[in-house]
Amino acid sequence: MSGPYPEQPKQPLVLGIESSCDETGVGIVRGTTLLTNTVSSSMDEHVRFGGVIPEIASRAHLDAFVPTLQEALHEAGVTLEDVDAIAVTSGPGLAGALMVGVCAAKALAVATGKPLYAINHLVAHVGVGLLDSKPDAGAAAGQLPQNLGALLVSGGHTEILRIRSITDDVELLGSTIDDAAGEAYDKVARILGLGYPGGPAIDKLARQGNPKSIRFPRGLTQPKYMGTAEEKGPHRYDWSFSGLKTAVARCVEQFEARGEEAPVADIAAAFQEAVVDVISSKAVLACKEHGITDVLLGGGVAANSRLRELTGQRCVSAGIKLHVPPLDLCTDNGAMVAALGAQLIMAGIGPSGIAFAPDSSMPVTTVSVAA
Amino acid sequence: MLILAIDTSAVASAALISDVAMEGVVDSFSTEDTRSHAEVLAPGIEKLLAGAGVTGADIDVIVTGVGPGPFTGLRSGIATARTLAFVWNKPLYGLMSLDAIALEVAESTAAVSEFLVATDARRKEVYWARYVLEEGQLPQLIDGPHVGFASDLPDLPVFGAGAGLYADVLRADEDFAETQPDAASLGQVALARLTAGQELLDSTPLYLRESDAQVPGPRKRAL
Numbered sequence: 001m002s003g004p005y006p007e008q009p010k011q012p013l014v015l016g017i018e019s020s021c022d023e024t025g026v027g028i029v030r031g032t033t034l035l036t037n038t039v040s041s042s043m044d045e046h047v048r049f050g051g052v053i054p055e056i057a058s059r060a061h062l063d064a065f066v067p068t069l070q071e072a073l074h075e076a077g078v079t080l081e082d083v084d085a086i087a088v089t090s091g092p093g094l095a096g097a098l099m100v101g102v103c104a105a106k107a108l109a110v111a112t113g114k115p116l117y118a119i120n121h122l123v124a125h126v127g128v129g130l131l132d133s134k135p136d137a138g139a140a141a142g143q144l145p146q147n148l149g150a151l152l153v154s155g156g157h158t159e160i161l162r163i164r165s166i167t168d169d170v171e172l173l174g175s176t177i178d179d180a181a182g183e184a185y186d187k188v189a190r191i192l193g194l195g196y197p198g199g200p201a202i203d204k205l206a207r208q209g210n211p212k213s214i215r216f217p218r219g220l221t222q223p224k225y226m227g228t229a230e231e232k233g234p235h236r237y238d239w240s241f242s243g244l245k246t247a248v249a250r251c252v253e254q255f256e257a258r259g260e261e262a263p264v265a266d267i268a269a270a271f272q273e274a275v276v277d278v279i280s281s282k283a284v285l286a287c288k289e290h291g292i293t294d295v296l297l298g299g300g301v302a303a304n305s306r307l308r309e310l311t312g313q314r315c316v317s318a319g320i321k322l323h324v325p326p327l328d329l330c331t332d333n334g335a336m337v338a339a340l341g342a343q344l345i346m347a348g349i350g351p352s353g354i355a356f357a358p359d360s361s362m363p364v365t366t367v368s369v370a371a
Numbered sequence: 372m373l374i375l376a377i378d379t380s381a382v383a384s385a386a387l388i389s390d391v392a393m394e395g396v397v398d399s400f401s402t403e404d405t406r407s408h409a410e411v412l413a414p415g416i417e418k419l420l421a422g423a424g425v426t427g428a429d430i431d432v433i434v435t436g437v438g439p440g441p442f443t444g445l446r447s448g449i450a451t452a453r454t455l456a457f458v459w460n461k462p463l464y465g466l467m468s469l470d471a472i473a474l475e476v477a478e479s480t481a482a483v484s485e486f487l488v489a490t491d492a493r494r495k496e497v498y499w500a501r502y503v504l505e506e507g508q509l510p511q512l513i514d515g516p517h518v519g520f521a522s523d524l525p526d527l528p529v530f531g532a533g534a535g536l537y538a539d540v541l542r543a544d545e546d547f548a549e550t551q552p553d554a555a556s557l558g559q560v561a562l563a564r565l566t567a568g569q570e571l572l573d574s575t576p577l578y579l580r581e582s583d584a585q586v587p588g589p590r591k592r593a594l
C-alpha cells in the first residue's frame with residue numbers, strides 16, 4: 001500500500017474523511033466534481049458548555065462515522081469498490097477527535113486495500129476552491145489562480161496562507177497566537193449572554209448596534225509588532241484575540257459597576273468591528289506584500305456578513321479578487337479533504353501508507369504525510 | 372469459526388481466533404505501550420491477516436474490547452472494528468475488556484474462586500471488576516466494571532496492571548502485576564461464549580466517566 005501510486009486515474013474517485021473538530025464529514029469527489037458532502041455535527045451537544053468540548057466531540061465522531069460514511073456512499077451512488085483512494089484529515093485539530101477519523105480511515109484502507117492519503121486540514125480548506133460547478137468558488141474548474149492566498153477563519157483557526165502549489169508548496173504567512181477568531185466570538189457571546197455558537201448571534205445583534213460607540217483594541221497592531229514592509233516586525237501578519245475578549249469583559253463590568261444596563265448591541269457591533277477590521281487589514285497587507293492577487297475565504301466564520309463585506313471592500317481597493325465558496329464547503333467537511341486528495345493523486349504524489357500518526361499541530365508545509 | 376479480535380483499552384492488540392487452531396489462537400500481536408494505538412493498530416491487523424493468509428471474506432465475526440480504558444485509545448480499537456465490520460459486512464460484538472485478564476487468571480496456577488481484575492484508569496484511579504470462578508467454567512463477572520481508588524477495592528486478590536501500580540494498598544498478584552487486556556484472550560472468551568450460545572455486548576464503549584466538561588455557571592456580575 002506504500003510506495004508511488006502506480007496508475008493515476010485522470011478523474012480519481014476519492015473519499016475524504018474529516019474529524020478534526022466537531023463535524024464528522026465524509027465527502028466524495030471525482031476529480032474536481034463534487035458528488036456528495038455529508039456532515040454530521042455534534043454542535044448541539046456543545047451548546048450548554050458554550051464551546052466545543054473535545055471529549056464530547058470525540059465520542060460523537062465514533063458514533064457518527066459509519067452512519068455518515070453509509071449516507072455519503074448512498075448519496076453519491078458509488079460503492080467502496082469504485083473508490084480509487086481514501087483521504088483523511090490527519091491534522092491540525094483536536095487530538096482525540098483526529099484519532100477517530102484516522103483510525104476509521106486506516107481500517108477502511110485495510111478492509112478495501114485502497115491507498116490512503118493523510119491530509120492537512122488547513123490546506124484542504126483551500127481544496128474546495130478546486131471543485132467545479134460551484135460558481136465563485138475559485139477560478140477555472142480544476143485550476144487555482146496563480147498568485148493565490150487563503151484566509152481561513154473559524155472556531156479552530158485563523159490563518160493567512162500563500163499557496164504556490166496546493167499539492168506541495170504552501171506557506172503560513174500569519175496566524176492567531178492565541179484564540180481563534182471563532183473562539184473569541186463564542187467567549188464574547190457568553191459574556192454578553194447570547195448563547196452558542198457566538199458567531200451568528202453576534203453578527204445578527206451587531207446590525208442593531210453602533211460599531212463606533214466603543215473602541216476595542218486591535219491586537220498586535222503596534223509598530224513593534226508590525227515593523228515595516230522592509231523590516232517586518234515579529235507579528236506583522238499575526239492576530240491575537242485574547243486581549244479583545246478581556247476588553248469586552250471589562251467594558252461590561254464597567255457598565256454594571258455604574259448600575260447601568262450594558263448596551264449589548266453596541267458592544268457586539270464594536271467587538272465584531274474590531275475582529276473584522278484587524279483580520280481583513282492584516283490579511284490584505286499580507287497579500288499585497290506577497291504579490292497575492294486572489295484570495296480564498298474559508299472556515300465557518302466566512303459566514304459572517306461583516307467579515308465578507310469589509311474583506312471584500314479592502315480586497316477591491318487593493319486590486320485583489322476575493323473568492324467565497326458556498327458556506328457548506330467553508331465549514332469543516334469531508335469534501336474538501338477528498339478534493340485535496342484528488343489533486344495529490346492527479347499530481348502523481350504517493351499515498352501516506354497506514355503507519356502515520358495524527359498530528360494535532362501539523363504544519364501547513366506538510367500538505368500530505370509522506371509514506 | 373474465525374474471529375478477528377481487537378482491544379485497545381490499554382495496549383493495542385489484535386488476534387485471529389479459530390476453533391480449529393491450537394488453543395484457539397491463529398496469531399496475535401500486541402504493543403508494549405499504551406499511547407501509539409493510531410499508528411500501530413491498522414498495520415498490525417494488516418500483517419496479521421497477511422501472515423495467516425486470510426482476507427476479510429474469511430472472517431466470520433469481529434469482536435472488540437469496549438473498555439473500560441482511557442478514552443482516546445479505547446476509541447481507536449472500536450472505530451477500527453466498526454469500520455472493518457461495516458466494510459466486510461460481518462457481525463460485530465463487544466466484550467468487557469477486563470474479561471481478557473480474568474480468563475488468563477482462570478487458566479493460571481494463581482486461579483482462586485473469587486478475585487478482582489484491575490487496570491490503570493490514570494488520575495490515580497483503577498478500572499476494576501469482580502469475578503467468581505467455578506471449575507471448568509469461564510470466570511463469571513459478578514460486579515463492575517467500576518472506576519475508583521485502589522484503596523477502596525474489596526479485600527480480594529487483585530490481578531492486572533492496575534493492581535501492580537497500587538501494590539502498596541491492595542492484594543496485588545505479582546505474576547499479573549503488568550498484565551493488560553489482550554485481544555488474544557478476549558477473542559478466546561468470545562469464541563467460548565459464542566460456541567456456548569451466549570450473548571455478547573454491542574460495541575458501545577464503557578467510558579464509566581463523564582466527559583470532563585463543566586457547564587459554565589452564570590457570569591458573576593460586577594458589584
Ligand SMILES: [Zn+2]
Nearest residue numbers: 154156299332
Ligand atoms: Zn477547519
